[in-house]
Amino acid sequence: MKTNIIIIDDHQLFREGVKRILEFEKSFQVVAEGDDGTEALGLVEEYRPDVVIMDINMPQMNGVEATRKLIEKYPDTKVIILSIHDDENYVTHALQTGAMGYLLKEMDADALIEAVRVVAEGGSYLHPKVTHNLVNEYRKLAAGAVRGGSYVPAADIRRPLHLLTRRECEVLQMLADGKSNRGIGEALYISEKTVKNHVSNILQKMNVNDRTQAVVSAIKNGWVEVR
Ligand SMILES: [Mg+2]
Helix, strand or coil: CCEEEEEECCCHHHHHHHHHHHHCCCCEEEEEEECCHHHHHHHHHHHCCCEEEECCCCCCCCHHHHHHHHHHHCCCCEEEEEECCCCHHHHHHHHHCCCCEEEECCCCHHHHHHHHHHHHCCCCEECHHHHHHHHHHHHHHHHCEEECCEEECHHHCCCCCCCCCHHHHHHHHHHHCCCCHHHHHHHHCCCHHHHHHHHHHHHHHHCCCCHHHHHHHHHHHCCCCCC
């Protein structure tokens, strides 16, 4: 029996590369591809794959949100995140949704095949760098993060990665820090226009009218550090 796989990524060339790598393996079959989280839901419904390989950053619905919805509806589907992001925020969110694997796009082909095999058989697979970052984060939490001389319970801050991109989370934090668009642009080495775009995306996604509402809501939800 073949392992049926669906690949979800917004970059077509990348999807094709992954597909070719996977199809070296005779027991793997890529049955469908999609470029967004919303499409993933439809494709899983249609093909009922064994494994879904899922990007995180995609235009409409991100991979973390899509994974959460997928696993709610099809608990047997095994999702492997394949992302460029190795930081603990992303990993934790992804694993909380029920993903069984977390891989990085920098990994080599053999490890990708191995990961799909392990996950298809019911195991889990994290890229070593991901594991390392996760372990370090837990160590930091255990030690208690000291910032500005006072104890900050870092675990209480949950970045809204189910809603915002990582960059938008950074911008949201800087809004909470009271930075102007120009200040944010300088800190992140991006143009003011790009900052404006991020801000309007944040407002839209958080369903608020202005920056102040966004910050108030973010603080209430524990999405930003008050420093
Ligand atoms: Mg992407």
